[in-house]
Amino acid sequence: MDKIVLDHVSYIYGAGTPFERCALDDVSVNVRGGCITGIIGHTGSGKSTMVQLLNGLAKPTSGKVLLDGYDINSTLDELLVAWKDREEYAGLSRRAAKKAIRAEMEGRRRRLCFRVGLVMQYPEYQLFEETVFKDIAYGPRNMGLEDVEIEARVREAALFTGVDPSWLDKSPFDLSGGEKRRVALAGVIAMRPEVLVLDEPAAGLDPRGRSFIFEGIRNYQRTTGSTVLIVSHSMEDMARYCDDVIVMANAKVVMQGARREVFAHVDELSEMGLSIPQITTLMRRLRARGLDISDNVYTVEEAMEAVKRYVAEGRTGGELV
Amino acid sequence: MKGVSFGQYYPSDSILHKLDPRTKVIMAVFYIVCTFVCKSAAGFLALTLSALALVFISRIPLRTILRSIRPLLFIIAFTSLMNIFFTQGERRLTPESWVISIYVEGLWSALFMTLRIMILIVGTSLFLTYTTTPIALTDALENLLGPLKKIRVPVHDFAMMMTIALRFIPTLSDETEKIMNAQKARGSDLSSGSLLKKAKALVPILIPLFVSAINRAFELAAAMECRCYHGGEGRTRLKVLRYRTRDWVAMLTILVFFAGIFALRYVPWLYIMG
Ligand SMILES: Nc1ncnc2c1ncn2[C@@H]1O[C@H](COP(=O)(O)OP(=O)(O)OP(=O)(O)O)[C@@H](O)[C@H]1O
Numbered sequence: 001m002d003k004i005v006l007d008h009v010s011y012i013y014g015a016g017t018p019f020e021r022c023a024l025d026d027v028s029v030n031v032r033g034g035c036i037t038g039i040i041g042h043t044g045s046g047k048s049t050m051v052q053l054l055n056g057l058a059k060p061t062s063g064k065v066l067l068d069g070y071d072i073n074s075t076l077d078e079l080l081v082a083w084k085d086r087e088e089y090a091g092l093s094r095r096a097a098k099k100a101i102r103a104e105m106e107g108r109r110r111r112l113c114f115r116v117g118l119v120m121q122y123p124e125y126q127l128f129e130e131t132v133f134k135d136i137a138y139g140p141r142n143m144g145l146e147d148v149e150i151e152a153r154v155r156e157a158a159l160f161t162g163v164d165p166s167w168l169d170k171s172p173f174d175l176s177g178g179e180k181r182r183v184a185l186a187g188v189i190a191m192r193p194e195v196l197v198l199d200e201p202a203a204g205l206d207p208r209g210r211s212f213i214f215e216g217i218r219n220y221q222r223t224t225g226s227t228v229l230i231v232s233h234s235m236e237d238m239a240r241y242c243d244d245v246i247v248m249a250n251a252k253v254v255m256q257g258a259r260r261e262v263f264a265h266v267d268e269l270s271e272m273g274l275s276i277p278q279i280t281t282l283m284r285r286l287r288a289r290g291l292d293i294s295d296n297v298y299t300v301e302e303a304m305e306a307v308k309r310y311v312a313e314g315r316t317g318g319e320l321v
Numbered sequence: 322m323k324g325v326s327f328g329q330y331y332p333s334d335s336i337l338h339k340l341d342p343r344t345k346v347i348m349a350v351f352y353i354v355c356t357f358v359c360k361s362a363a364g365f366l367a368l369t370l371s372a373l374a375l376v377f378i379s380r381i382p383l384r385t386i387l388r389s390i391r392p393l394l395f396i397i398a399f400t401s402l403m404n405i406f407f408t409q410g411e412r413r414l415t416p417e418s419w420v421i422s423i424y425v426e427g428l429w430s431a432l433f434m435t436l437r438i439m440i441l442i443v444g445t446s447l448f449l450t451y452t453t454t455p456i457a458l459t460d461a462l463e464n465l466l467g468p469l470k471k472i473r474v475p476v477h478d479f480a481m482m483m484t485i486a487l488r489f490i491p492t493l494s495d496e497t498e499k500i501m502n503a504q505k506a507r508g509s510d511l512s513s514g515s516l517l518k519k520a521k522a523l524v525p526i527l528i529p530l531f532v533s534a535i536n537r538a539f540e541l542a543a544a545m546e547c548r549c550y551h552g553g554e555g556r557t558r559l560k561v562l563r564y565r566t567r568d569w570v571a572m573l574t575i576l577v578f579f580a581g582i583f584a585l586r587y588v589p590w591l592y593i594m595g
């Protein structure tokens with residue numbers, strides 16, 4: 001079963017005001033568990049809005065968000081009906097039951113945040129503690145963990161995101177922008193969420209910083225077997241790190257599926273102003289010139305493999321230059 | 322908060338929106354005075370009709386306007402009750418034997434007070450907040466208070482401060498929401514626990530907010546300095562305020578209306594407040 005399902009979800013900002021704006025328009029998405037899914041789309045296509053629905057921070061205007069098949073936004077009345085038969089609510093009056101359910105809903109909301117860890121766009125601003133250690137520990141502490149466990153999780157998260165152990169006693173405000181980004185990331189990873197959602201985790205970083213962050217995320221995914229969603233503008237990063245890709249345009253999902261399937265629609269993608277990876281373009285051009293070479297190639301490493309294979313097999317056809 | 326820009330500005334292209342903001346400030350002042358000089362039933366009828374006419378002209382849904390009155394319902398109810406129970410008059414409604422004394426005069430003054438408060442709010446918000454952007458409003462005030470520069474009141478600086486403050490309210494409110502969401506995503510609990518616990522839960526929100534507000538202030542100051550900003554002396558404007566025919570017509574209308582309300586004070590129809 002799919003880990004996350006968005007079922008005909010719409011989201012409208014400022015409904016009922018003159019500033020009304022539809023950010024998601026009848027979107028349906030299925031996200032496979034245990035892999036990395038990339039979300040790509042041009043500015044303002046609704047990516048950030050979509051990821052904020054996943055941990056219940058924002059409620060869809062219509063439609064359902066299912067995690068492991070359960071609606072994460074069940075309302076009080078729905079729960080009241082569904083739980084009517086549950087033992088602990090049997091003896092209670094309707095009002096008392098409502099109160100108990102409301103308390104349980106609040107608890108669920110928080111637990112949902114621990115299960116679905118969300119790193120927002122430009123997360124540096126969320127740092128507030130005196131030391132980096134305390135800041136990373138903020139999430140685990142809210143989960144009510146033991147001190148020993150918190151310490152272990154902070155160190156583990158620091159390792160994944162490349163937070164240097166020597167920073168842990170520094171003030172987060174003394175770090176550079178990129179370093180703050182890693183700390184913010186660690187603050188969410190330390191909660192060890194089973195679904196990790198990242199909104200443009202590498203925006204504004206240098207190439208090395210980018211690959212560092214992405215490698216860390218992949219490591220986390222491989223080690224814990226969790227489900228990861230990454231919003232990004234960069235096709236190259238998508239190609240390198242994602243198994244599945246969701247393409248958004250104008251508040252709608254226009255394509256979704258395995259990386260291979262989505263990147264096969266080159267023409268449609270470039271029509272939307274999204275370029276496929278340069279190396280793929282190159283390989284396709286070679287193929288267009290008559291070389292019998294694979295064009296299912298998305299990274300430089302894969303391209304090198306393909307060229308080696310081509311040379312080794314001594315196939316011919318077309319002119320290389 | 323979400324998605325609504327600061328204040329109640331409601332974009333539309335009605336004649337009220339198009340008037341010069343200075344005209345609207347002047348009209349608002351006259352309108353306020355009107356509601357206070359008014360004391361006869363005939364006058365209040367005219368005022369009520371004028372308020373409805375304004376709503377119609379501005380093309381703002383009545384529902385939106387009524388929503389802005391809701392926070393004041395308590396005050397309105399409170400004043401009405403005070404007026405009903407504590408106004409002494411001649412025509413007593415309750416029997417003499419009752420402790421509670423209610424007079425016809427009390428009912429009238431409760432009605433007038435309610436109308437006065439509502440019309441005051443509807444009138445001023447229609448002239449000022451609904452149809453005028455906060456920035457245009459500060460421009461208008463700077464211009465109207467301009468003569469005070471002669472006696473060395475730093476009108477321009479105050480207006481600039483106002484403009485900047487207004488400009489950053491939506492930014493800060495967006496930012497507060499963003500930070501709250503980020504901390505909620507890390508499981509911060511803002512709604513349960515004792516008062517002290519709730520206050521503590523605000524720390525993770527307030528610290529980033531202050532840090533970013535202070536950074537923003539520095540950046541803005543640097544940006545203004547880079548463009549050689551040095552106060553109002555010899556500064557020209559992008560949008561020069563100019564009175565047009567419609568502004569003169571509007572001002573004439575409000576003057577006539579004012580005179581009318583003044584005259585209606587003495588019309589002995591139904592009731593005149595003592
Ligand atoms: N708080 C808000 N209030 C009103 N409208 C909003 C708000 N946030 C986003 N929008 C609108 O919703 C649409 C989608 O915004 P969203 O932030 O989801 O885009 P995005 O795909 O994440 O873009 P980017 O790549 O620039 O981050 C935009 O057109 C934006 O104007």
Ligand SMILES: [Mg+2]
Pocket residue numbers: 047048049121199
């Ligand atoms: Mg975004």
